[in-house]
Amino acid sequence: MRLKLEEADKRGEVSLEETIERRKSRRSFQRTRLTKKQLSQLIWSAEKAPSAGATYPLELYVVLGEECVDDIDAGVYHRSAREYSELEMHKESDLREALAIACLSQMFIADAPVSFVIAAEYERTTGRYGDRGIRYVHIEVGHVSQNIYLQCEALGLATVAVGAFYDDEVARVLSLPKEHKPIYVMPVGVGGRYYRGLFKRNL
Numbered sequence: 001m002r003l004k005l006e007e008a009d010k011r012g013e014v015s016l017e018e019t020i021e022r023r024k025s026r027r028s029f030q031r032t033r034l035t036k037k038q039l040s041q042l043i044w045s046a047e048k049a050p051s052a053g054a055t056y057p058l059e060l061y062v063v064l065g066e067e068c069v070d071d072i073d074a075g076v077y078h079r080s081a082r083e084y085s086e087l088e089m090h091k092e093s094d095l096r097e098a099l100a101i102a103c104l105s106q107m108f109i110a111d112a113p114v115s116f117v118i119a120a121e122y123e124r125t126t127g128r129y130g131d132r133g134i135r136y137v138h139i140e141v142g143h144v145s146q147n148i149y150l151q152c153e154a155l156g157l158a159t160v161a162v163g164a165f166y167d168d169e170v171a172r173v174l175s176l177p178k179e180h181k182p183i184y185v186m187p188v189g190v191g192g193r194y195y196r197g198l199f200k201r202n203l
């Protein structure tokens with residue numbers, strides 16, 4: 001199943017400086033659904049990151065819960081490499097809780113309506129740059145993550161970059177192809193007041 005994304009807005013309501021100033025990691029999410037427009041905007045921001053030698057090693061997976069985004073069924077979606085404006089259904093069912101458990105039981109991930117899982121196919125970059133390509137891939141994920149952080153801030157949404165997870169478990173839960181290695185997980189949603197899970201010091 002394919003899902004057409006909406007055109008992203010190129011003018012926001014807050015300045016870049018405000019988003020940089022206000023950005024912080026937020027780990028509490030309300031059970032409020034996101035709009036397809038917000039989801040499209042976030043995916044657009046993730047795509048707008050630089051890539052070493054334009055090798056584009058990253059693959060974006062989107063984990064959606066039941067009734068979490070307008071008119072979109074629960075499941076794991078993959079941003080198609082052929083058609084950037086579309087998402088392809090990769091796996092059915094609401095896997096947020098299993099994803100949260102694979103992330104060292106950081107259960108706030110299960111509350112967020114949407115989680116982005118950024119995976120990499122290293123070979124695309126190491127094929128050109130050798131071992132140095134590994135460094136480039138990791139730098140690139142940071143660029144994508146920062147764009148998502150800032151776009152969330154501009155939309156008034158909450159997110160946090162999660163690097164603590166069992167790689168094999170995340171890959172198994174999402175049934176990732178073996179060459180797609182998960183590097184970062186970013187739960188996104190309307191921020192809530194309360195927080196559950198690990199990392200309490202960063203409330």
Ligand SMILES: Cc1cc2nc3c(=O)[nH]c(=O)nc-3n(C[C@H](O)[C@H](O)[C@H](O)COP(=O)(O)O)c2cc1C
Pocket residue numbers: 023024025026027106160161162163164165198199202
């Ligand atoms: C590489 C990396 C991995 C991270 N992993 C986690 C994580 O697994 N869980 C979490 O709650 N926060 C995680 N964070 C978020 C940091 O805890 C957070 O950025 C830091 O406490 C600073 O707070 P701020 O983002 O609000 O400025 C991670 C951040 C980075 C850069």
